[in-house]
Amino acid sequence: MEIFWNNGERETIRGLDIMGLRQLDQKIEQKLVLNITTISIRARYLTLLPWIYAEFYRRELDCHGGKAAFDAEQFQGVLARMEFAVIAASRFHSQEGESDANYGMIGPDVFKDELAEFLDNDKVSLDFGGRGGTSLNTYIMPCKGFGILNTDLEESSVPVSITPRGTRIFEARKNRLNPNGLKKVILEGGTLTRKIIENDGHHVSVNHLSSNPEERDLLRRALIEPYNANDPEVKTRYSRFAQTIRWVFESIKKQPEQSAANIINNHYKCIVTTQEPHLNEVTAAWGEYELRRRSHFACELLLSALTETLRDEMTVETVEDVLANWKNRNASSELLDRILSTDEISFSKTLGDLKNRVPADAFLANGVNVRQAREQSPAVRGYYALLLLLACKNQTDWLRSKGHIHKNLKGYMERAFEILDEDESSVWRILRSLLVAVTIEPHLTTSLRKLGQGQKCSLRFFPEGNVLRPTGIGVQAGFSGSRLGNVLNFLADVGYLDRNGNGRFSVSPDGEDLFQTLWGEK
Numbered sequence: 001m002e003i004f005w006n007n008g009e010r011e012t013i014r015g016l017d018i019m020g021l022r023q024l025d026q027k028i029e030q031k032l033v034l035n036i037t038t039i040s041i042r043a044r045y046l047t048l049l050p051w052i053y054a055e056f057y058r059r060e061l062d063c064h065g066g067k068a069a070f071d072a073e074q075f076q077g078v079l080a081r082m083e084f085a086v087i088a089a090s091r092f093h094s095q096e097g098e099s100d101a102n103y104g105m106i107g108p109d110v111f112k113d114e115l116a117e118f119l120d121n122d123k124v125s126l127d128f129g130g131r132g133g134t135s136l137n138t139y140i141m142p143c144k145g146f147g148i149l150n151t152d153l154e155e156s157s158v159p160v161s162i163t164p165r166g167t168r169i170f171e172a173r174k175n176r177l178n179p180n181g182l183k184k185v186i187l188e189g190g191t192l193t194r195k196i197i198e199n200d201g202h203h204v205s206v207n208h209l210s211s212n213p214e215e216r217d218l219l220r221r222a223l224i225e226p227y228n229a230n231d232p233e234v235k236t237r238y239s240r241f242a243q244t245i246r247w248v249f250e251s252i253k254k255q256p257e258q259s260a261a262n263i264i265n266n267h268y269k270c271i272v273t274t275q276e277p278h279l280n281e282v283t284a285a286w287g288e289y290e291l292r293r294r295s296h297f298a299c300e301l302l303l304s305a306l307t308e309t310l311r312d313e314m315t316v317e318t319v320e321d322v323l324a325n326w327k328n329r330n331a332s333s334e335l336l337d338r339i340l341s342t343d344e345i346s347f348s349k350t351l352g353d354l355k356n357r358v359p360a361d362a363f364l365a366n367g368v369n370v371r372q373a374r375e376q377s378p379a380v381r382g383y384y385a386l387l388l389l390l391a392c393k394n395q396t397d398w399l400r401s402k403g404h405i406h407k408n409l410k411g412y413m414e415r416a417f418e419i420l421d422e423d424e425s426s427v428w429r430i431l432r433s434l435l436v437a438v439t440i441e442p443h444l445t446t447s448l449r450k451l452g453q454g455q456k457c458s459l460r461f462f463p464e465g466n467v468l469r470p471t472g473i474g475v476q477a478g479f480s481g482s483r484l485g486n487v488l489n490f491l492a493d494v495g496y497l498d499r500n501g502n503g504r505f506s507v508s509p510d511g512e513d514l515f516q517t518l519w520g521e522k
Contacts, residue, residue, distance in 0.1 A: 035145025147227025
């Protein structure tokens, strides 16, 4: 029996980016969305946080004669109670005919039992025993990005300060809640009842920003207007975000009821099939983002195929053994047939021959089928990855030559594309070069660097000369999650987009007014 490094360990380290590739495309997108993250989903938390901080600070000062030390544990309990109130209010008010967009809230899994008790008995104790209270960590980046909270505090025990913009949001909210109702149980604890949620719940529901027009309008301004117009960096970040919003609106106006995935894929398809696409800095960056995450997914598919073959095939030890195994298994499948329109798949033909068989519109109509690609055998995964890389290279040759795609001299996508210039080499030899240069090297470099920094081991294999020894842990190829979906959620929460179900959106009347005001013909 093979003895793996992870045998007997209490924890298996799976890792999220074990090749260090996705950080590049994520950094591209991060610059375009003004600190909105993949886990910051609903806009109302941006107004709830400055409100609850201000209420907590004021209460502590009042209770301690105007001077008090910040109690982090006590405040975590306050945040946890607020998070539960948000869930209960959003669920309750949706039953009363409000929006059914009850997703993206913090803590439904943490407070599952308490929520069931509240729905069954119309009341529940808000004593959570230290659970919850993660909303600050989840939303601090967008709160900073929109100038609502600040964490640049020197020699201060408090975690954040409230900016002038955050203070105006607090002022718009402070007299809306009954001081002896929901606000009291959030700050002090106790029992949350159905009557309290009936009276005050719409002021914390993620779906009910319209209950306080002043609060909603302040948040709308925060999304559009720089909080410091004299700071060039702030103005640049806001300008990129405004151009992203404009791009989103133009896309949805052209083709209503789109999801974030549709918008990104349709944009990529447009710019790689239009002879001279009209691109600005932001729309070109969204195209580069999609190109790189497709390419990086292909590299991770190769890693998953290599790792599984090493782990499961007892006679496979080298890269050459892996390729021989794939060749003998016949990398033919319905998935590949749909791309190449043939069941003849060869490792011995030249790369030039294969290029001529890859359609110009490969992977454009419906994007990359991530789930189906992951489900294929290792041989098919390896071949699919090669086809995806070829399509990415061929479709963007013109864009890259014109400088619309930034060239990263150390980038693994660029290394892969250099290998794919070797038209006279066999498919077998090309796959070998890709496995070594853009699969094994980035994985070992990233994992060993993390080990050197004291992080946990994420190695899926380690080398002994030309032999690769598996550690027994599999790989699921990752496709970078986009922040754009959360941009759409924020815009819907403030009323600029309408939700149409299944993650699809259309421009609302208020959104149309915004578009005409900012970008309509003068």
